[in-house]
Amino acid sequence: xxxxxxxxxxxxxxxxxxxxxxxxxxxxxxxxxxxxxxxxxxxxxxxxxxxxxxxxxxxxxxxxxxxxxxxxxxxxxxxxxxxxxxxxxxxxxxxxxxxxxxxxxxxxxxxxxxxxxxxxxxxxxxxxxxxxxxxxxxxxxxxxxxxxxxxxxxxxxxxxxxxxxxxxxxxxxxxxxxxxxxxxxxxxxxxxxxxxxxxxxxxxxxxxxxxxxxxxxxxxxxxxxxxxxxxxxxxxxxxxxxxxxxxxxxx
Amino acid sequence: xxxxxxxxxxxxxxxxxxxxxxxxxxxxxxxxxxxxxxxxxxxxxxxxxxxxxxxxxxxxxxxxxxxxxxxxxxxxxxxxxxxxxxxxxxxxxxxxxxxxxxxxxxxxxxxxxxxxxxxxxxxxxxxxxxxxxxxxxxxxxxxxxxxxxxxxxxxxxxxxxxxxxxxxxxxxxxxxxxxxxxxxxxxxxxxxxxxxxxxxxxxxxxxxxxxxxxxxxxxxxxxxxxxxxxxxxxxxxxxxxxxxxxxxxxxxxxxxxxxxxxxxxxxxxxxxxxxxxxxxxxxxxxxxxxxxxxxxxxxxxxxxxxxxxxxxxxxxxxxxxxxxxxxxxxxxxxxxxxxxxxxxxxxxxxxxxxxxxxxxxxxx
Amino acid sequence: xxxxxxxxxxxxxxxxxxxxxxxxxxxxxxxxxxxxxxxxxxxxxxxxxxxxxxxxxxxxxxxxxxxxxxxxxxxxxxxxxxxxxxxxxxxxxxxxxxxxxxxxxxxxxxxxxxxxxxxxxxxxxxxxxxxxxxxxxxxxxxxxxxxxxxxxxxxxxxxxxxxxxxxxxxxxxxxxxxxxxxxxxxxxxxxxxxxxxxxxxxxxxxxxxxxxxxxxxxxxxxxxxxxxxxxxxxxxxxxxxxxxxxxxxxxxxxxxxxxxxxxxxxxxxxxxxxxxxxxxxxxxxxxxxxxxxxxxxxxxxxxxxxx
Numbered sequence: 001x002x003x004x005x006x007x008x009x010x011x012x013x014x015x016x017x018x019x020x021x022x023x024x025x026x027x028x029x030x031x032x033x034x035x036x037x038x039x040x041x042x043x044x045x046x047x048x049x050x051x052x053x054x055x056x057x058x059x060x061x062x063x064x065x066x067x068x069x070x071x072x073x074x075x076x077x078x079x080x081x082x083x084x085x086x087x088x089x090x091x092x093x094x095x096x097x098x099x100x101x102x103x104x105x106x107x108x109x110x111x112x113x114x115x116x117x118x119x120x121x122x123x124x125x126x127x128x129x130x131x132x133x134x135x136x137x138x139x140x141x142x143x144x145x146x147x148x149x150x151x152x153x154x155x156x157x158x159x160x161x162x163x164x165x166x167x168x169x170x171x172x173x174x175x176x177x178x179x180x181x182x183x184x185x186x187x188x189x190x191x192x193x194x195x196x197x198x199x200x201x202x203x204x205x206x207x208x209x210x211x212x213x214x215x216x217x218x219x220x221x222x223x224x225x226x227x228x229x230x231x232x233x234x235x236x237x238x239x240x241x242x243x244x245x246x247x248x249x250x251x
Numbered sequence: 252x253x254x255x256x257x258x259x260x261x262x263x264x265x266x267x268x269x270x271x272x273x274x275x276x277x278x279x280x281x282x283x284x285x286x287x288x289x290x291x292x293x294x295x296x297x298x299x300x301x302x303x304x305x306x307x308x309x310x311x312x313x314x315x316x317x318x319x320x321x322x323x324x325x326x327x328x329x330x331x332x333x334x335x336x337x338x339x340x341x342x343x344x345x346x347x348x349x350x351x352x353x354x355x356x357x358x359x360x361x362x363x364x365x366x367x368x369x370x371x372x373x374x375x376x377x378x379x380x381x382x383x384x385x386x387x388x389x390x391x392x393x394x395x396x397x398x399x400x401x402x403x404x405x406x407x408x409x410x411x412x413x414x415x416x417x418x419x420x421x422x423x424x425x426x427x428x429x430x431x432x433x434x435x436x437x438x439x440x441x442x443x444x445x446x447x448x449x450x451x452x453x454x455x456x457x458x459x460x461x462x463x464x465x466x467x468x469x470x471x472x473x474x475x476x477x478x479x480x481x482x483x484x485x486x487x488x489x490x491x492x493x494x495x496x497x498x499x500x501x502x503x504x505x506x507x508x509x510x511x512x513x514x515x516x517x518x519x520x521x522x523x524x525x526x527x528x529x530x531x532x533x534x535x536x537x538x539x540x541x542x543x544x545x546x547x548x549x550x551x552x553x554x555x556x557x558x559x560x561x562x563x564x565x566x567x568x569x570x571x572x573x574x575x576x577x578x579x580x581x582x583x584x585x586x587x588x589x590x591x592x593x594x595x596x597x598x599x600x601x602x603x604x605x606x607x608x609x610x611x612x613x614x615x
Numbered sequence: 616x617x618x619x620x621x622x623x624x625x626x627x628x629x630x631x632x633x634x635x636x637x638x639x640x641x642x643x644x645x646x647x648x649x650x651x652x653x654x655x656x657x658x659x660x661x662x663x664x665x666x667x668x669x670x671x672x673x674x675x676x677x678x679x680x681x682x683x684x685x686x687x688x689x690x691x692x693x694x695x696x697x698x699x700x701x702x703x704x705x706x707x708x709x710x711x712x713x714x715x716x717x718x719x720x721x722x723x724x725x726x727x728x729x730x731x732x733x734x735x736x737x738x739x740x741x742x743x744x745x746x747x748x749x750x751x752x753x754x755x756x757x758x759x760x761x762x763x764x765x766x767x768x769x770x771x772x773x774x775x776x777x778x779x780x781x782x783x784x785x786x787x788x789x790x791x792x793x794x795x796x797x798x799x800x801x802x803x804x805x806x807x808x809x810x811x812x813x814x815x816x817x818x819x820x821x822x823x824x825x826x827x828x829x830x831x832x833x834x835x836x837x838x839x840x841x842x843x844x845x846x847x848x849x850x851x852x853x854x855x856x857x858x859x860x861x862x863x864x865x866x867x868x869x870x871x872x873x874x875x876x877x878x879x880x881x882x883x884x885x886x887x888x889x890x891x892x893x894x895x896x897x898x899x900x901x902x903x904x905x906x907x908x909x910x911x912x913x914x915x916x917x918x919x920x921x922x
Contacts, residue, residue, distance in 0.1 A: 044783045045754040144657050170781070171809050173656035173824060174911045175918055178870045185854040185871070201784050202812065202911075205873025224874055236873075237784055237812065244785045257721040261710065268709040449705035453764075456669045457722045458695040613671055 010035045010162050010193045011056065013067035016074070018051050018060065025051040027216035028065065033209075035161075038184060038194040040204045043213030044244040049197055050166070052213070056195070057164055058082045070161045083111065086155035089166035093151030096140030100126070103139055104154055111158035118157065125153050145176030152183055162193040169198065181206050201237035210236070212243050219243050254459070258467030265441065266471050273475075276437065280429040280479045284486045287421040298386040301327040301344040303335060308355040314394055318348070323389050335374060346386045347374040348394070422487045423575030424548030426506070427568035429483070430476055430513045431542060436534040438472050438517030443530040461612045469514045476510045487579070498578045501585045505578070508595050509571045515602035516567075522609035542568040570594045619683035622647045622772050622803030623668060628677035630663055637663040639826040640677070645772075645805055645819070650798055652817030653807040654910070660826040661807040662702055665776045668805070669699045682771050695723065698770035700761050702777050708750025712741055712760055715749050716767060723768030730769045733800060737793050738763045755786035762793065773797065775806040779813065791816040814910040822914050829917040834910060841908045841916065843867070844884070847875035850898035859896055865889070868919060875902075877912060 011033035018026040026048045033039045043049040054060040056069050058078030067074040070084040094103045101122065108118040126132045129149060139147060148168060155163055165184075169177045181203070184194050196207065204210050204224060211221040220227060220243055224236055231239045266273055300318055304311055319326035327344050338344040349372035351357065373390055375383040442465075445451040454464055484502070487493045495502065516538060524530035543549060545559065546568035552560060563569050574591035577583040585592075623645035630638040638660045645651040653661050666672040668681055670690035679686045681693050706715050716738070720727050731738075741759050744752070749760060758778060765773065775794075779787040791813065794804055806817070814820050814834045822829040822837075830837065850856045857876055860869040866889075867881035886903055893901050908916075 044785060171657035173659075173918070174811060174914050175870070176656075178872075178915075181871045182854075182857065185857070189854045199781065199783060200810070202873055206871065240784050241788065244783065254721050254724060257718065261707070261714070261718050264714065265707070265709055449701040449703045450707060452666075452669075452671060452701045453699060453705050453719075454722065455671060456694050456697065456699045458691070458724065459722055613673065 016065035019063045036191045038207045040207030040210035041197045047213040048216040086160040086163035088155040090170040094139045101135045107154045108157045165196040204236040259470045263471045283425045298324045299345045303349045305352045423572045427572040434513030435517035439520035439530040442521035512599040518606035541566045624680040626678045628674045636826045649818040650804045652820040655823035659823040698765035698773045700765045700775045706749040713745040719764040720767045734763045754782045773804045811910045844880040845908045846878040847906045848903045849875045850901045
């Protein structure tokens with residue numbers, strides 16, 4: 001943890017807003033994420049999830065509002081934030097034409113991990129996945145499920161305080177999906193904070209707390225159990241549909 | 252037929268709505284013609300000339316006056332013998348004319364009994380061979396002019412392009428290149444785009460024959476190229492003052508054949524390429540490079556190594572450019588370009604057949 | 616129209632790309648007027664099967680009939696009878712809603728007016744925006760436009776390849792409502808999806824994985840024939856719970872399932888004993904309850920049985 005991290009929150013966001021011209025993509029959102037928490041960031045298509053996530057990752061400046069991620073200011077210290085977070089998305093994860101080890105060395109290197117600890121860490125992580133036999137295999141020839149698991153490993157190689165996962169399990173079979181969530185649980189039990197978006201509503205139930213965005217605003221934020229109670233629903237899917245029913249915009 | 256027109260309308264909308272590409276397609280030939288016609292030129296102007304005269308005389312004075320008056324040379328003054336090297340190295344002069352010490356005597360002797368050799372030495376800066384060659388040519392032309400009486404003098408006449416304007420040579424070259432660029436590259440990219448986005452799947456899974464889909468794609472690009480042909484010919488005639496001597500019909504007929512040929516090439520590329528990037532690369536590597544290097548647009552085919560000369564024969568642009576030069580600049584009758592024309596027609600039919608055969612109505 | 620009672624018949628179809636077996640001896644049949652769901656993750660072979668059925672690809676082995684016609688011999692006839700929506704929304708983003716509709720109608724030699732009744736329930740929802748370019752539509756609207764375009768020639772069989780992928784849960788559920796509307800009008804629909812929770816909206820489903828069909832049945836029967844007792848369990852230490860349960864030989868399988876883990880009982884499983892044992896291992900607030908499996912549980916069981 002950072003020395004200046006006096007609070008228990010790793011993400012603190014107040015009135016964060018992003019406008020594109022007259023269009024308010026993210027409309028005054030405020031929330032906190034606790035250290036070690038698995039936080040589900042859900043929303044309808046076009047609700048502004050991606051824009052909000054880009055601001056939190058230091059990739060885009062907010063129009064107004066303030067916030068800190070891993071102890072750094074989202075407005076002024078975007079570069080520092082990038083070095084202290086992990087990021088994985090379904091669209092881009094690893095280079096298909098590099099081997100498993102080459103990918104790990106590349107991304108570890110990008111985040112400034114020294115080569116010896118990098119090799120040791122990579123080897124131990126591959127061992128835990130029972131995957132050391134494939135370290136010289138080209139990533140392109142691996143099944144999708146394995147790629148996604150490896151991408152998660154790569155995103156956590158530099159031991160970030162928080163990992164952002166953008167739809168990490170799209171198109172993956174249910175068994176691999178569960179193995180993926182086990183990895184998330186494990187990382188979380190070791191103190192890493194997980195910030196995740198998904199379209200699978202059953203996956204929302206894996207999260208400690210869930211926020212639901214509609215039309216740029218956060219419409220609900222609580223634990224899945226409480227949300228289900230509050231909306232008198234049996235599943236998160238029902239909760240989501242009740243909340244998102246009135247959505248005005250799509251992507 | 253109504254269906255076919257709807258297809259054409261759809262393709263036209265695609266082109267019209269991609270305003271940037273359309274602008275490039277329409278402006279590129281104009282810009283190229285203007286660039287080659289005015290800004291870029293291989294003719295050598297302003298050869299800087301200095302003279303070394305050990306002993307002035309009336310004859311030498313006449314020579315220097317001619318040098319100063321000639322539009323292609325700029326007279327930089329008379330310098331001392333030991334300054335020659337410095338002048339050439341610093342670029343103050345491209346050429347030095349060195350009159351012999353006894354030039355005056357010799358010329359007098361030559362004038363009275365036509366014996367002896369009135370010699371001048373030209374010292375050229377040959378770091379730019381073009382300038383050196385052309386400069387030497389200019390100088391000997393100017394300075395032998397004074398010896399009109401000489402029976403041994405060779406007189407050179409420049410036919411068809413008396414001022415040797417390079418634009419005359421480049422316009423056919425640009426035409427050869429622009430039509431390939433627009434027809435072949437844009438067509439192939441537009442077909443491959445549909446493969447990439449998946450719309451081609453939907454088109455194929457319809458009762459419409461692939462031939463119709465393809466022909467409809469070609470029509471708007473053909474029209475676009477006709478606009479370009481018009482603008483190029485207008486520019487060539489009115490701005491560059493290329494005569495297009497009475498052969499407009501032949502020029503247009505040969506050009507239309509070349510357009511169809513370019514479209515077929517684009518079609519062929521689209522049957523091979525799976526992504527737009529590949530289509531672009533293939534078009535550039537397989538078509539553009541050979542046109543620039545091998546078609547005779549830049550480098551005369553006769554000067555190519557013997558191995559490359561037959562290779563240039565399979566580059567369609569070579570025949571088109573050759574025909575255009577003959578038609579536009581020499582004003583040759585259609586009969587003289589028959590060979591070029593027949594070769595182009597045969598190539599077009601061949602390419603079109605292969606392209607249409609290759610276009611499958613199934614994947615893989 | 617043929618009198619064949621089946622809309623689609625697939626017999627022992629195989630297809631490979633190089634060394635990868637995309638489809639391995641797949642057979643299934645779709646009755647007229649039903650919604651048949653092809654359910655499985657990426658790489659299950661769904662898209663390959665679709666391309667074979669809509670006559671874009673030829674299979675390496677096996678035969679298939681669509682609307683009673685052979686996909687190889689009669690592919691031209693099939694093409695005018697099927698509606699096909701490929702994986703990506705295959706519309707022209709630079710054309711407006713109206714222009715897209717007109718173009719696809721022309722493609723099949725009909726006019727929009729001719730079959731307006733069939734597409735009306737769907738098309739009316741986007742018609743107010745008909746001048747808008749397709750590229751600027753929301754995911755849900757694109758979906759509706761793509762479906763309208765696939766329907767405009769009144770096909771007898773509709774092929775929808777992952778129409779709901781990447782779309783939020785509200786739009787997905789609206790989309791399934793539309794499919795049921797079409798089914799009422801007598802259309803046969805083959806639809807693929809990676810979302811297992813959509814299984815219940817189909818009449819029959821085929822669960823598939825890496826080129827194999829694991830099982831074909833109605834969604835209800837698929838769940839009913841699940842053999843073994845399934846429990847949901849949670850405690851204060853979820854990750855530790857998973858490890859602890861896996862070390863027990865009375866538990867045949869255990870996996871995460873959100874708030875709870877799911878647990879498949881093995882031999883001599885005793886619920887009370889288990890709770891006691893976990894409590895002694897340091898788990899607090901242990902909650903264990905018997906549950907009815909869902910399609911994902913079925914899928915996981917079938918996959919584990921395979922390997």
